[in-house]
Amino acid sequence: MREILSQLENDRQRHFDELCDLLRIPSVSTDPKHKGEVQRCAQAVAARLERAGIRSEIHPTEGHPVVYGEWLEAQGKPTVLVYGHYDVQPPDPVELWTSPPFEPTVRAGQLYARGAADDKGQFFIHIAAAEAHLKTRGRLPLNLKFLLEGEEEIGSAHLEPFVQAHQKKLAADVVMVSDTPFFARGLPTICTGLRGLAYLELHMTGADRDLHSGTYGGAVRNPAEELARLIAQLKDDQGRILIPGFYDDVRPLSPREREEYARLPFDEAAYAADLGVEALHGENGYTTLERTSARPTLEVNGLLSGWTGEGSKTVLPSRAMAKISMRLVADQDPAQIAKLFTEHVSSLVPRGARLEVLNLHGGRPFLADSGHPAVQAAARALEQAFGKRPVFSREGGTIPIAASFRQHLGLNSIFMGIGVPDENLHAPDEHLDLENFYGGIRAAALFLQEYAG
């Protein structure tokens, strides 16, 4: 491996430049205006796989394309399926970025750009690692497949049918995913759990048109007020979600899991100070780490009603919109939760108002099998690459496809991510620590060797 690691050392500048090329493409999957850019990004990723020596294909879907790659010449050796996504979140609010979101910029060793950590900088490590093996030895120690999608940020609607339709093509021994952060800077981490998601949109309507609040104020339901009342009824004053049946399928934390959580290095005061809040807040009876990874939550993601421009418009709005999502934990089912949510909010609508509920998307929660040999191989690779034994922890985010891989391909997933905890995922100034990036490439290269045995 010494030769490969030395090759990687020599290729640092090129790896950096190649990642920046990908980051300059605004592959915002949720925005129809960016459809062409998402397509262009798929082409760039496929071309990068080819240059690394991995045969690639672009599969169109009804949404954004899937990029597939494979190198299958290690007969008798196991097969790893690397999953990642080349689409990114919208950069809004753009004005809060220190440097433009699609112009990669380095400050203090951090690479700032939308997608740097989520997920372009992370799936890239596996391409660079495979390339180093192929360049140095002319072969990989095991078989490798890549599955890189363009719809992760909008619910992977077309990936699940793709996986179902290509079970043979995607057959493997394990799935490798790099789309999670270190638990703390300098502390390599294998993620053993991910939360699921149910994301819905509510439209409350009062009168059938906007009204003058002077002439009609006091006569009809105000949908903005009624939506606020509805939202206020979704949790009690202990932070517990009031949707009937919501907690029925939640696996309770065992005393042993809670002890493990308590051992992780975590400074509540520093965490609150970093976020600029006077106090943290969440479900009573759980620690912040438990609340953000092992407990389900409900968040308002967006609100819109009436006049939101400058100054005062005395309108009594006809409509009000809220986007509300719930993070789910094993064994909650997103379809069932969406149904319970819809029933509950529908029951809260008073006469004189109407409510429409749209189910935008969902993802299943995931709990890993930490005894899998690939998980142990990943742990050894991380320790060699970063000089520190990794910790195992759960993440609060959602990578719903992990549950699909288990369901449709019968595969376990390993989450070996190299983000940093304060990476501003989905927010302005998203960034990736460049030392994690280069270390991640080393770890990905070592993993191939370790797992091949």
Next chain:
Amino acid sequence: MREILSQLENDRQRHFDELCDLLRIPSVSTDPKHKGEVQRCAQAVAARLERAGIRSEIHPTEGHPVVYGEWLEAQGKPTVLVYGHYDVQPPDPVELWTSPPFEPTVRAGQLYARGAADDKGQFFIHIAAAEAHLKTRGRLPLNLKFLLEGEEEIGSAHLEPFVQAHQKKLAADVVMVSDTPFFARGLPTICTGLRGLAYLELHMTGADRDLHSGTYGGAVRNPAEELARLIAQLKDDQGRILIPGFYDDVRPLSPREREEYARLPFDEAAYAADLGVEALHGENGYTTLERTSARPTLEVNGLLSGWTGEGSKTVLPSRAMAKISMRLVADQDPAQIAKLFTEHVSSLVPRGARLEVLNLHGGRPFLADSGHPAVQAAARALEQAFGKRPVFSREGGTIPIAASFRQHLGLNSIFMGIGVPDENLHAPDEHLDLENFYGGIRAAALFLQEYAG
């Protein structure tokens, strides 16, 4: 008067064309981008006064200009001060207009345009009426002044100092205002009460930046949720506003006033059907007419937080904004109400969130002296012009300057408006009934004669 009324009959097309010219100017006072258009509208109004034979002046203010006009050659006769406003509400949401808001269009005898009823089509009747007198007889039967402002829709901030600074110039016997609708189509109406206004904007902040709802969901206050909780605490389930002290200065309705209200023609079912609601809603213990004109109300006018575009962005927002206004009745004071509101909402903010409250503008409520001789003259003029005895009723909207005229000039105001009840004020498809427009010009011309005696 026969000659004048016949002249008005001949001038119908010209009056229509001239009103359309004014309506084509998008004099949206709240939007800084339209500053030039507001200025252009002031010039057009001043020019129109001059053409009518009324000497006019444009007075710059720190905001939009005041247009003043006068004809003072009726020695020994009373002086009427006509007040109106040439600014308009924003046309948003523009896509809900049947025809473009600044392209006046007639459908079924109604003139559709932003400002048709509020207030360009209404103050115009007094210019046309004066012109007919001057054209036909070379003089007016009394002295006439015009005070037409460009900031009514944003709180008349610079009109009050203007009135204070020009008490002598504005001296008169009574103020005539046409900025209210008929109580019902075909039923001429003199308005005897107007509500006041306190309009505030709230900014709730949680973390100091937008966060990923997966990574941070469950850790911090969500400002959109907290703002919703705050709004939900502003009224009880009887529709009563919970701000301590809010009702202290409200003059209770007398049994006689309530009887008068009950006598007005009003069909609750038709009113609800017109608004497209299954049920009306407001403060318990009062009728819809009382709620919309004689009782104070609180309405959410706007909400904004997080992601409001297409699709699902899993953001835990940093900020949430609400615009909230209260309609006030005699003798509530907008400054005092804004103070009570601010104290109350500030007391509702939990630890981990911060609230900023901006007081955008206020206006005093108004109750008329219905025994004034000018009110009786207006009633006779309306009866002759429309062939029907007018009713007296209160309006739910706010024309705060009426309270200022009483305070600074010692003047009563007469509200002789010619709008229609379903005129879509401040909403898409605002319109004015053209028969009310032509009848209004007749009534304005007759009023000058009736009041001159």
